[in-house]
Amino acid sequence: MKSFRIFSAALTLFFSSLLQAQMQADLTKDVKGMAPAANGGVPAEVAAGSRMISSGVGQPGVYQTKLAVDMRDPSTTAGTAGVACNGTTDDTPAIQAYLSYYGKGGAGANNNVQLQLPIGQCKISNELVYEGTNSLGVRLTGVKGFNGQGTAFAWYGPNFGTMMLMLGCNGCSVEDVDFNLNESANGGGKAQNGLWFDASNTVTQVAYHISAISRSGNVVTVTTTATHAVTPARIVKVVGSTGGTTSFNGTFQVLYSNDNTHISWAQTGANESGRSSTGSVTNYQSAPSNNLKISHVQVSGHEAVSTTLSSITGSSLTYTITTTTPHFAFLGDTVVARGGSDSTYNCAYSVGAVSSSTTLTATVLPGTSCAPSGSNSTGGTLLSGSSGVRIGHHDTSTEEVASLHFSDLFVQGDQNGGSINCLEADEGGNAKDFIFENLVFNGCRYGVNGFSSGQLSVYGYIGGMVTPDATPQLAAIDFVNNGGQIFIQGAESEGSNYRFFVSTASPGAANTHLDAISFQSTAPTDDIVIQGGGALTITNSLLGNRRASGSVPFISVSPLFGTNSNSVISFGNTYTNTAFGCAGPSCGWIPVKDGSGNIWHVIGGSYYDGAQVNITSIGDHGTVSNNFGNTIPLNTALPLSVNNTPLSGFWNCTNVTPVTVNVSTASDQNLMSCRIGYPTQWLSLNKTLRIRLKGIYSTPASSTASVTLKAKFCSVKGCGSGVVITPVSITSAPLGSIQATHNPFLFDANITMQTSGSSASYEGSGQLAIDLASSSSAASSLFLDTNTATVGTNDATTYFYLQLSGAFSAASADNSMTVRQLIVETVN
The missing domain is CATH 2.40.30.20 (Elongation Factor Tu (Ef-tu); domain 3)
Structure with a gap:
């Protein structure tokens, strides 16, 4: 099934690009044989009005009047013999020569250029680097095709490194190029990263004189004469270094900085040394990178x-x-x-x-x-x-890599756990504002990772993440470690030990909207499919979990209900194994739990055990199995109404499991109880709790005992210790020397908070209707409470318990009391 979906997506990509590919093929034919002008301007052979020069009509400013260059042609000014892309020739020097010529500092840098690659496999043995400026970018285009019929970069470097770095670009674009990062089966290598967009615009640029430089195992190490401030992940530029078969000069990403006089980076080449005390290495400041584009790009085989x-x-x-x-x-x-x-x-x-x-x-x-x-x-x-496509780098001084638009991006991992990310952003702050369309990601551990700032919008996503590990802590995840403002619309995922979305953003730091999501996977053993921080909205989605017959697709809000301000809004979704009669733990409700595994639906409404969790569920459906099929409406849940006032019956506690006590004692016996959590959210000042308790009682013959019913608030469950107050207590008249057998009683009470906070007090009232005759069919007597003052105090800023109790004034082994129904709710 997964292979078919990936094939279908690839086929769609293929047909959608046929027309564009033909146009590009024609363009390549038109420029064959033309060399760039010596001054880097428009070649003389290109006549005014030729389609080789964009008129700018209908195009963004950064793509207007781009010089189109056929990279197959040799150019003495660019210092290149032309790009072959024949699968045999190492094309790295030729491509890099063009990138350097039209990049920052090159003779052709006054042109926003379109570099046209031919059809074929371009062998790449070293990292390609293009550097732009605030007003300079490049459009690198190939010819789209499948099964070797298009333009492809193939990695023939070592078993590490990055294939291409786009640095300080503004208006840069990579289109219709495949990046094949694993050519080990063909005598090549395995690259860690494919295409990397980066900048170092916040660095204070400092040059350090080189004392020694050498290459070993395709890693260059430089020794500086003075202490340096270069840290790993920074960009360095080497100039003026001499000696060595392969030049040590160029622009590089720092791997290691073992001490303050040594710096290391990756570069393919023989084990050799450069001439000592020549050249310099600069902690390099580039321009920011903005308005970047990927279109019709496939990246495959990246491996850690x-x-x-x-x-x-x-x-x-x-x-x-x-x-x-x-x-x-x-x-x-x-x-x-x-x-x-x-x-x-x-x-x-x-x-x-x-x-x-x-x-x-x-x-x-x-x-x-x-x-x-x-x-x-x-x-x-x-x-x-390892990442198919990567954006920015981790740095204490946040670089600016912003406003990226990717469309038709296909990333294929190794499907063995070695491809860590399909798409990764490495820094927040100014690495922000991303619009992605038609992402097809397969075979990585994580799909989209690290987008923590600004806007992340994804329109169309097909995911098939893979992990070889069975534990929840190494589960595959489509979207992980992302924050900011997130909108994902139209997504489908299938896999095992799999989650769709995980965010740990704090409230206010993220607003996430997931729309039209189809998740038909096997979740990890904790059954969490979505974990949200901040405000999470889910609409029009199908969420399933095929792990086991009783598994549900849980939404997790952390850390604990009642201790966070996260919110979940669910509109018009279907959740498997959640309908009434299901085998799962959340029948009738959308499946939500907190970081300790507490399941939200236990009490109902938008509270868990009295604690506010701000959950809304409207128009949601569930199924009775872990398959999609006939659906049944789930309970509706609403948060607080207008003016922060609870609706009547908004919080309730109901118990219809009979409780019987028949101990020979005259002390209070516990009947039914409810846990009340964070009453400031619903039993706040001047708010009322309504209680109704129904039961029956029996006595020995000739009993003269009276019956007392109480409503207590206790800080410890069972009221055996801690703070205990009794807002309502009602005692009947003594029995008239009769034997009561299953005589009914009905206890009603209303308790209103008179003062709030950690020393809360209450006004209680109530009545006890009880049959005191020997026949249970006789008329009942009515007794009222005799309260003359408020009752207090307890701490109403945290959890406490409502305990109903009953007692007989005279002890007897034949005394018994059974309560069969308790209803507790807020009324105003």
Whole structure:
């Protein structure tokens, strides 16, 4: 089923791009044989009015008057022999020459250029880098096709690294290009990351003189003559370095900075050294990156570097991870630990610091339900970060990478757990404002990760995340660790050990709307499908969970009911295994629980055990199994009405399970009870609680006992200790030396809060209707309370209990009292 859906999506992508592909093929044909002008301007062979130059009509400003260049052509000015893309030639130097020529500092940098790639496989052995400016961008286009019939970059570098970096771009676009990141079966390598959009505009630019530079195992290490301030994930630029078969000059992303005189980054090349004391390395400041675009791009095969774990230590929020060999993890990476001696440390982590090539400090990836024991762990495997498409980098000074529009993006992971993210953002703040259309993500652990600022809008998403791990803490997740303002419309997901959406954003930090979601997967063993923080709205969706016959697709709000201000609004959705008569735990209600597993529907309304949780459910349906089929309406739940005033009967507690007491004692015997939580939300000042208790009683022959019914408030369940107050107590007249057998009584009480807060007091009133005759058919007698003052005090800012009790004035083993119905509700 999954393979068919992915094939269908790919087929749709194929046909939708045929016309565009033909136009691009024609364009390539038109420019064949033309070389760029020496000054980097419009080639002389391009006549005015030619379709080689955009007229700008109907196009955004950043795409107007772009110079179109056929990258197959050699160019002496650009220093390239032309791009072959024949699957044999290493195209890295030719492509990089064009990117450098038309990028910042190049002779052609005065043009917003369209670089046209030919059909074919372009072999890439080193990271490609394009750098723009505040007014300079590039449109890199290929020819869309499938099964090798289009333009594809193929990675023939080492088993780590990034294929392409777009730095400081404004109006940059990548269109109709495939990124094949795993060519190991064809003699190539496996890249960690595909396409990376980044900036370093907040860095104070400083150049450091190079004392020594060398390359070993495709990693360059530079030694500076003075101490530097370069940190991992920063951008550095090397100029003036001489020596070596492969030039050490260029723009790079820092992997490690083991101390303040050494810096390391990835670069493919022979093990060799450059000439000592030549050149400089700069902690580099680029322009911001804005108005970025991806269209008709496929990224496949990205894979993490797997290294052996030495240990994971820590018992709080931050953990130290040590590997036996270099981990190749960037600052901000999502890394995965597996197979350690303490399984509670087998988690996904966010890298917060890269201390050395074998040491990281990290925190648990938010929302992944992982809680290390504190006992430390040894052994196992660490998977470095890997992402199909990546945005920004983790830095104390937030770079600006904003306003991105991706459409028709297909990311295919390795389906074995080595592809960590399909799409990742590495920083909040100015990394913001994303619009994504038609995302097809398959075979990664996480779909969309780390978008924590501004707007995230997704229109059309097909997900098939994969994890080889069976524990909830390493479950696959479509959307994880995201915040800000989120709107996801039209999504379908299928998989195992799978969640759809997880956000731990605090109230006010996120407003999420999920619309038209179809989730037909097997959830983890905790059955949580959606975990929301802040305000979560779900509409027009089908949410299922096929894990077991009694499983439901739970929505989780953390940490605990009554201790958070999160809200859930559910309109017109269907939840499997939730209808009346179901096998699940939430029959009749939408399935919501808190961080401790408390299930919301226990009391009903928008309260859990008296605590406000602000849940709204209108027009929702459920099924009686874990399959979609015939649906049954679920209970409607509404939060507080206007002016923060509860509706009559808004909170209620009902019990119809009989309770019988027949102890030979004259003391109070507990009957039925209710837990009252956070009464300031519903039993606030001048608000009233209405109580009705129905039962029967029996006595021995010739009894003269009287009967007393009480309504108590207790700080401890059962009223055996703590604070106990009795707002209502009513005692009948003595029996007239008769034997009562199953004689009825009805106790009604109203309790109004007279003063509120931690020293609350109450005004109570009530009546007891009771049959005092020997025949249960005789008329009942009516007794009223005799209260003359308010009753107090107790702490009404936290939970307490309503306890109903009964007592006989004379002890007898033949005394008994059975209550059969309790109804408690708010009335105003």
